[in-house]
Amino acid sequence: MTATHVPPTLTRADTRLPLAALIVMAATVLVVIMTETMPAGLLPQIAGGIGVSEGAAGQFVSAYALGAVLAAIPAIVVTRGVRRKPLLIISLLGFLVANTLTALAPNLAVALAVRFVAGAFSGLLWGMLAGYAMRITPPEQAGRALAIAMSGTPIALAAGTPLGTWLGSATGWRWTFAAMSALIAVVLVAAMALVPDAPGQAEHTRLPFGHVLRLPGVATILGVVFVWMLAHNLMYAYIAPFLKQTNLDVKPDVALVVFGVAALVGLWFTGATVDRFLRPLVLSSVVLFIVAGAVLLGASGSTPLGILAIVLWGIAFGGSATQLQTATGAAAGANFDAAMGLVATSFNLAISAAGAVGGALVEGVGARSLPVAMIILAAVALVAVGFGRRAAFKPVR
Structure with missing residues (x-):
């Protein structure tokens, strides 16, 4: 391993992957991607349900992306020294609340505000998940750990988002977001039980x-x-x-x-x-x-x-x-x-x-x-x- 690679911050007596924790991280990535992409397949239902045009409903995606762009760097700056597991739990709780409030949103303005907040939590998660996976993994298997942790993206694109779109078409878009909240709750419990903690970055190593x-x-x-x-x-x-x-x-x-x-x-x-x-x-x-x-x-x-x-x-x-x-x-x-x-x-x-x-x-x-x-x-x-x-x-x- 080169000296520039992220060093593990947990001592491990063997070279086994922390598979259960990495699968929970993959599930976290899956719910992040599904939360981002599902509205694109439900624009007619969202527009009809809130009483706006499809173009206006399309701002569900834009508000989320804007939250991610604006929040990623400030969120990382503020949380670089925070222990990783509490940060993961807080981020999942934020997603749980945001999806639940989206399902209950009475109008477009409230929905867009909540989507912006969800995007902000996604920016935080994208900034910390990969490093977290590498911190709890033997350094010689860091790439494999990343592949497992990031596998939620293609799984969401291949199955999760189409399934969510089908559910929204069959039962209404609000039920899709409610189902997402239930899924996030399961991931949250699994994270509490299966993901080990890791420290944040030491202050003396933090570069601007x-x-x-x-x-x-x-x-x-x-x-x-x-x-x-x-x-x-x-x-x-x-x-x-x-x-x-x-x-x-x-x-x-x-x-x-x-x-x-x-x-x-x-x-x-x-x-x-x-x-x-x-x-x-x-x-x-x-x-x-x-x-x-x-x-x-x-x-x-x-x-x-x-x-x-x-x-x-x-x-x-x-x-x-x-x-x-x-x-x-x-x-x-x-x-x-x-x-x-x-x-x-x-x-x-x-x-x-x-x-x-x-x-x-x-x-x-x-x-x-x-x-x-x-x-x-x-x-x-x-x-x-x-x-x-x-x-x-x-x-x-």
């Missing part, structure tokens, strides 16, 4: 955020996070118009399930190799992402080719969060939580930018242009990884 940003490799990794996530979210957010305009006989929900299952494959492969082959893994993933974009570009009218492209896209993207977080840990060392606050901010800025840029492309030149944007942005990420070989994406030993 500006200094963290200037650590060798951190700025390069943040740039890769932004352009790669922007490339992904352009297609993910506008998959429905793309499928329609390219005459692919695949329903959007089916396409997203295929993507999510393929992403699990990519995540599994990342977990098995990231601790030994970080840099080759990132390069291969970005190259495969570009290949997927090229296949999407040529898939017009060919459903089998379109499905192949979605599978390649999912495999390429599935381990991206683990790869980028592992690289961040190697570059930021003891200041990993602070660096993850920057990563979370870059990630959410990419989501916001994808909504605007993707909308302009779809309305302007058509959804067929989305794979071109995917390829160009991923190529920029590939160049950044290539030129960052001295400081960023170093192997974790």
Whole structure:
């Protein structure tokens, strides 16, 4: 293990993964992703239930993202020295209250305020979960631990969000958020019982955020996070118009399930190799992402080719969060939580930018242009990884 990697703060007599705790963290990630993405599939029900337009209901997603962007860095600054388990419990309680109040919201203003608060708690969780997973894990298995802890993302995309959308369509959108509250309560109890505590960052090791940003490799990794996530979210957010305009006989929900299952494959492969082959893994993933974009570009009218492209896209993207977080840990060392606050901010800025840029492309030149944007942005990420070989994406030993 290199000296820059996040050191474990719990002494372990063996090299076993704390599997139960990591599964609880994966469940936490799952509820965070579902809370963020479910409104996109329930806009008609939300709009009808509150009595607003679908465009206004779409602000459920924007308010959440805004809360995450604005709160991630301040939340990490305030909580860097706080013990990790109480912070996890408080964040889950915040999600529980926010989802419950969303289900009970009498009007749009109250709902958006509560969604903003939920987004703020998500910014806090994204800034601390990866570092927490690494702190309770033997250092030689840090990448594998991250893969398990972050597996909630593809599971949410493949199964959780579609299930929540179906439930909302069948019973009403408020019942979906109520069900989410029940799920969060289960995760909260499991976290209390199964996740060990870990200390926060020692005061004498805390660098200001500006200094963290200037650590060798951190700025390069943040740039890769932004352009790669922007490339992904352009297609993910506008998959429905793309499928329609390219005459692919695949329903959007089916396409997203295929993507999510393929992403699990990519995540599994990342977990098995990231601790030994970080840099080759990132390069291969970005190259495969570009290949997927090229296949999407040529898939017009060919459903089998379109499905192949979605599978390649999912495999390429599935381990991206683990790869980028592992690289961040190697570059930021003891200041990993602070660096993850920057990563979370870059990630959410990419989501916001994808909504605007993707909308302009779809309305302007058509959804067929989305794979071109995917390829160009991923190529920029590939160049950044290539030129960052001295400081960023170093192997974790």
